[in-house]
Amino acid sequence: MSRMLRVTCEDTTPLISELMDHNLPLGKRLRLRIHLGMCGVCKIYEKQLEVIRALSQKLGGDDAPTQKDAALSDQAKIKIKETLKQSN
Amino acid sequence: MPESLNSDMWVDRYGDMMYRYTLVRVKNPDAAEEIVQVTLLAALQAQKSFEGRSTEKSWLFGILKYKILDYFRDLKNHRTYELTPEDGPDPLDNAYHQDGHWANLPKNWATDPHKAAENKQLVEALAHCMDRLSDKFRNIFVLKEIEGMSSEEICKELNIKPTNLWVILHRARNQLRKCLEAQHWDTKK
Numbered sequence: 001m002s003r004m005l006r007v008t009c010e011d012t013t014p015l016i017s018e019l020m021d022h023n024l025p026l027g028k029r030l031r032l033r034i035h036l037g038m039c040g041v042c043k044i045y046e047k048q049l050e051v052i053r054a055l056s057q058k059l060g061g062d063d064a065p066t067q068k069d070a071a072l073s074d075q076a077k078i079k080i081k082e083t084l085k086q087s088n
Numbered sequence: 089m090p091e092s093l094n095s096d097m098w099v100d101r102y103g104d105m106m107y108r109y110t111l112v113r114v115k116n117p118d119a120a121e122e123i124v125q126v127t128l129l130a131a132l133q134a135q136k137s138f139e140g141r142s143t144e145k146s147w148l149f150g151i152l153k154y155k156i157l158d159y160f161r162d163l164k165n166h167r168t169y170e171l172t173p174e175d176g177p178d179p180l181d182n183a184y185h186q187d188g189h190w191a192n193l194p195k196n197w198a199t200d201p202h203k204a205a206e207n208k209q210l211v212e213a214l215a216h217c218m219d220r221l222s223d224k225f226r227n228i229f230v231l232k233e234i235e236g237m238s239s240e241e242i243c244k245e246l247n248i249k250p251t252n253l254w255v256i257l258h259r260a261r262n263q264l265r266k267c268l269e270a271q272h273w274d275t276k277k
Contacts, residue, residue, distance in 0.1 A: 008188025054201035060234035
């Protein structure tokens with residue numbers, strides 16, 4: 001138990017990230033939970049990663065707001081239309 | 089009335105939408121344009137398989153997703169996913185005291201994930217910060233967080249070792265949180 005309690009923030013942050021990607025073995029998961037239960041700063045870090053994940057999902061949707069009004073150029077549109085016409 | 093296809097209108101109706109969707113993922117405008125064209129050509133040739141069970145738009149986006157994944161698969165042939173100096177240092181390298189506790193405390197962003205996602209400025213800030221990642225980090229991050237692929241799938245498709253994948257994801261996230269903090273939370277006291 002004392003070994004579990006001695007987990008530092010430095011040990012914990014990679015585990016927080018790793019747990020977002022796949023399951024951790026029970027021992028690691030337990031150490032992570034115990035540390036997060038005591039450490040508000042690492043909780044903040046965990047929340048930040050969750051915010052980044054939520055933003056990414058929004059950005060990936062087909063209704064995402066985009067920073068630039070990115071669009072195909074008129075030239076590109078003509079080229080694609082031509083290509084489609086030729087192969088139809 | 090089942091949906092029908094109208095290929096003459098595809099470029100005007102969906103071209104820009106498909107382009108933006110692709111650009112978020114592949115970053116390079118020429119590659120994004122190429123992928124849109126390849127997708128529409130493939131769609132044209134697959135018209136017979138359209139059964140009207142989905143909308144024209146979601147059918148086209150289904151093909152687009154597949155073509156984007158093809159693009160990432162092709163990249164693995166000329167890109168290594170080992171870490172190199174161009175990937176930059178881990179922003180957390182100097183974030184701790186010697187005893188392993190935080191020295192540079194993460195800021196409380198004071199937002200919950202759902203609220204954050206509704207904040208257009210924040211989503212745009214993430215797009216900006218993603219474009220500052222190295223291509224290697226960006227590609228992996230996109231497959232994981234934007235495409236939502238599992239770690240196993242990514243390792244298999246790109247031929248990466250799992251430990252390598254976790255290190256890249258962890259460091260990409262750290263670079264993004266540093267950049268987002270500077271973009272969004274530094275100016276708001």
